[in-house]
Amino acid sequence: MTIETTVDTAVFERRESEARSYCRSFPVVFTSAENATLTDQNGREYIDFLAGCSSLNYGHNDPDMKAALIDYISGDGVAHGLDMFTSAKADFLETFEELILKPRGMDHKVMFTGPTGTNAVEAAMKLARKVxxxxxxxxxxxxxxxxxxxxxxxxxxxxxxDGASTPLTGIARMPYEGAFGAAADTLAQIEMMLSNPSSGLDAPAAIIVEPVQGEGGLNAASKKWMQGIARLAKKHGALLIIDDIQAGIGRTGRFFSTEEFGIDPDMITLAKSLSGMGLPFATLLLKPELDVWQPAEHNGTFRGNNHAFVTATVALKKFWADDTFVKQLGDKAAFLERRLELMRDKFLSGATIKGRGMMRGIDVGSGELAAEICADCFDNGLIIETSGAHDEVVKVLAPLTIPMEQFSVGLDILESAIAENTSFLRIAAE
Structure with a gap:
């Protein structure tokens, strides 16, 4: 269905806060979306390689989720229930238990924290300190x-x-794997800091880590490093918090990004694609023995988004009841990796392919070049963004459900943009 409307963009400039961000890179008015396609008010279609920053792993407006939500709303299903018992919540919890937790041998409790990922992280940090x-x-x-x-x-x-405008405390910053180059063993450095009573590092309540750093440049931790972090957490009495808000729910190949690592996180934060349809929904998974909250000791008005429970339940049943979806993800991830390697070899010799699974990108060496590539992509019908400390990584976050033909076309657009914007580098090299 196409929504017929004409919007004067001046209203955004006139009334919306200067904090707006993505619209500056994609300055058109979008009116409809289906799977991996966004359509603007002029009827132009764009291939979506941003996917709500991984909030739309199953694409825009999945028909089964949409139908279930429409039926639920039409039947006057409870929309907002705080943390009261509802049938929608029960369906989600039972499905999540049967399809996600039990098959993985997990006994984690599910805490509904509020609508966004940062709410889940806040709850995890607060609980770690309490425990x-x-x-x-x-x-x-x-x-x-x-x-x-x-x-x-x-x-x-x-x-x-810098936006905090107040001291940000309570954190000890440690180097991620590869932060000082491939030759530096950051795991050994962290172990030294934790083991040395004169290092100045207080005994930690928790270690929080992204197995793939989404906004930080698609840095992907190795199995060995992640196992080492888990070992250090246990050795030093710290809880291990896995932030799977962007890397989880299939983005790196399986439901949780750490499944192949053989570690046992104390807590896991989930959000973004958890609802399946882009609806606000975040949870904290925590081991039962950590569930020491008093009633209402941590809460949030919108922790009971029943519409999200409905679509999340459909997503779990549709994509995670067997291994079909995981196998498809493996094929797409391999295809993406090959295409990015070809782009690097043809146009960016020495560049680094970053990430894992369907959370991949190419480090083009500078934020300026990456921005030019992304701008050219947009001009040619592809929505794609950057990440990294200097925005130097062109980041592919296509919906996991994108058809292979459309995926290939989107990567063709990316390749053409890289070719166009690196031609001067090749000429200079010659």
Whole structure:
């Protein structure tokens, strides 16, 4: 269905806060969307390689989720229920238990924290401090965990941190794998800091880590490094918090990004694509013995988004009841990796392919070049953004459900933009 409307963009300039961001890169008015296609008010279609920053892993307006939501609303289903019992919540919890937790041998409790990922991170940090009686939480270089003050303190990006205009405390920053180059063993450095009683590092309440750093440049931790972090957390009495808000729910190949690592997180934060349809929905998974909250000790008005429960339940049943979807993801991820490697070899010799699964990108060496590539992509019908400390990584976050033919066309547009914007580099080299 096409929504017929004409919008004067002047209203955004006149009334919307200067904090707006993505619309500056994509200055058109979008009116409809289906799977991996966005359509603007002039009828022009764009291939979406942003996918709500991984909030739309199953694409825009999945027909089964949409139908279930329409039926629920038409039947006067409860929309807002705080944390009261509802049938929609029960359906979600039972489905999540049967399709996600039990098959993975997990006994984690599910805490509904509020509508966004930063709410889940805040709850995890707060609970870690409550359980351990400690204050310090270890976070990592290039990490991103949210924009509220607690989560922002764990975020590394200076541009984001500067917006706080107040001291951000309670965090000890450690180097992520590869932060000092491939030759530096950051795991050994962290172990030294934790083990040395004169290092100045207070005993941590928790270690919070993204297995793939989404906003930090698609840095992907190895199995060995992640196992080492889990071992250090256990050794030093710290809880291990896995931030899977962007890397989870299929983005890196499986429901959780750590499934292949053989580690046992104490807590896992989930949001973004958890609802399946872009509806606000975030949770904290926590081991039962950590569930020491008193009633209402941590809450939030919008932690009971029943519309999100409905669509999330459909998503789980549709995509996670067997391994069909995971196998499709593996094929698409391999295709994406090959295409990015070809682009690098043809136009960006020595560039680095970053990330894992369907959370991949190419480090083009500078934020200026990456911005030019993304701008050319938009001009040619592809929505794609950057990440990294200097916005130097062109980041592919296509919907996991994108048809292969459309995926290939989008990558063709990206390749052409890279070719166009690196021609001067090749000429200079010659």
């Amino acid at each position: 351990t009686g400690r204050n310090t939480i270890i976070a990592f270089t290039n990490g991103f965990h949210g924009m509220t003050l607690g989560a922002l303190s764990a975020t590394g990006n200076s541009g984001k941190r």
